[in-house]
Amino acid sequence: MQATTQLIHSIPVDPLTGAVSVPIYQTSTFVQEAPGINKGYDYARSGNPTRAVLENLLAKLEGGETGLAFSSGLAAIDAIAKLLQAGDEIVAVDDIYGGAYRLFTQVYQQFGITIHFVDTSDPEKVFHAITPKTKLIWLETPTNPTLKISDIEAIAKIAKANNCLLCVDNTFASPALQKPLTLGADIVVHSATKYLGGHSDLIAGAVVTKEKALGDKIKFIQNACGAILAPFDSWLVIRGIETLHLRLRQHCATAQEVAEFLEKHPAVDKVYYPGLKTHPNHEVAKKQSKGFGGIVSFSLKQDTLEAAGAFATSTQLFKLAESLGGIKSLISHPATMTHKSIPAEKRKAAGVSDSLVRLSIGLEEAEDLIQDLQAALDTLQLQATPSLQKELA
Incomplete structure (x- = not known):
């Protein structure tokens, strides 16, 4: 069965x-x-x-x-x-x-x-x-x-x-x-x-x-x-x-699409998602799990608290909130939210940079979520310094 x-x-x-x-x-x-x-x-x-x-x-x-x-x-x-x-x-x-x-x-x-x-x-x-x-x-x-x-x-x-x-x-x-x-x-x-x-x-x-x-x-x-x-x-x-397996199937499928989009975007520095072949532990995840989950994290090339904050407050479908795993997509900034209680030097040593953003992928259509992220990233690029704009172009 x-x-x-x-x-x-x-x-x-x-x-x-x-x-x-x-x-x-x-x-x-x-x-x-x-x-x-x-x-x-x-x-x-x-x-x-x-x-x-x-x-x-x-x-x-x-x-x-x-x-x-x-x-x-x-x-x-x-x-x-x-x-x-x-x-x-x-x-x-x-x-x-x-x-x-x-x-x-x-x-x-x-x-x-x-x-x-x-x-x-x-x-x-x-x-x-x-x-x-x-x-x-x-x-x-x-x-x-x-x-x-x-x-x-x-x-x-x-x-x-x-x-x-x-x-x-x-x-x-x-x-x-x-x-x-x-x-x-x-x-x-x-x-x-x-x-x-x-x-x-x-x-x-x-x-x-x-x-x-x-x-x-x-x-x-x-x-x-x-x-x-x-x-x-x-x-x-x-x-x-009762709906756990059905929901996770959709969370995983959409998260994969979002991660692949982010990996190609010039304003994104690094994407953290076990479903990407570039993830250092991809093969281990593939061995012990039936899917790669609904959480996608990424860091920005503008590696500042200000840039991450500006991005996290400019999305429309991704709501800025603590927690994860629900049917609505959420966005959070770990350095100032979920991981604020961890000293900055320990956070950064563990890989939690100032610009790291965490996405909890909900059950919306992948195309809509990607458009929302694209618009927020475009806004962030417009706010960048001229030299950085040239680098991101």
């Missing part, structure tokens, strides 16, 4: 009424037959039937044993970090999401956890960064925002050989394109706000573990700390997942 068909039919019909849409159990507590005897639920922080459907669905999507839904992507990351203790170390991707960087360095570092940031697109650098205290390897692949690709299978072997957990942030690819657990990862994390939800109308996070024992540990943390996903938001993620 094909993945899309299997997904649609793994969402259960309500056994009580036959409703094809999962019911929203908007309740905080459940009546018990006797003290400690119930129908599987006692208090909604510990478990809710709507959330349970989503969590089981997440596990099936990623090919794992345990799925857990959180109130945000950062809450999901926080729960994983709580597996560690003082003295432990994390080896993390250098081009990391700004929120994760802030959480690791400004919250967990003060509790005695050390983080080493390395270019994980080179497995050898991961290997050399590991010490006897390393307990967790943290990957994003593709990364946010320079779309570096890490070889999950190769790094999983390194992690196993060194008795480390491997967690992969699969937000950008989604399980429609990539399944890290089948490649050897122990944990997958998502900002379900993005492609899983798919409609820019909720905040949610997800964790899936390969083994039940590890899932039980994170489930304990979820219940003990309480950052659970509400019933209505759980229903929204379920609804979004």
Whole structure:
């Protein structure tokens, strides 16, 4: 059975009424037959039937044993970090999401956890960064925002050989394109706000573990700390997942066209998209993913914050906003938005230049999006200095 068909039919019909849409159990507590005897639920922080459907669905999507839904992507990351203790170390991707960087360095570092940031697109650098205290390897692949690709299978072997957990942030690819657990990862994390939800109308996070024992540990943390996903938001993620494969197919096709257009434009310095043969990790992405995703990043030849800001505010269809993965195309400037919390020198060392722009490709027609970018780039060229105009001509 094909993945899309299997997904649609793994969402259960309500056994009580036959409703094809999962019911929203908007309740905080459940009546018990006797003290400690119930129908599987006692208090909604510990478990809710709507959330349970989503969590089981997440596990099936990623090919794992345990799925857990959180109130945000950062809450999901926080729960994983709580597996560690003082003295432990994390080896993390250098081009990391700004929120994760802030959480690791400004919250967990003060509790005695050390983080080493390395270019994980080179497995050898991961290997050399590991010490006897390393307990967790943290990957994003593709990364946010320079779309570096890490070889999950190769790094999983390194992690196993060194008795480390491997967690992969699969937000950008989604399980429609990539399944890290089948490649050897122990944990997958998502900002379900993005492609899983798919409609820019909720905040949610997800964790899936390969083994039940590890899932039980994170489930304990979820219940003990309480950052659970509400019933209505759980229903929204379920609804979004129903069209996940269809949406990703279109996101990928349009992103490829946009990336190829940008690569040829004289005002563009560099395009970051794994679907381009010029991408340094194109073959790895091709090996471990069914598609290259809906995010395209690029830098301008006018490598200034001002040029990037002018461009990001001159598009019509691409709306200037945080987040990604929705049906409407968005544009962001990482240096002043999503990655502002990362020091400038670290941002630039990881490849996040001042002029880097990130596009989240929506479901509009590719031709319309390209025309919008063309008009914005033309405007930017007109605003350039005469010498630069001559160079860009």
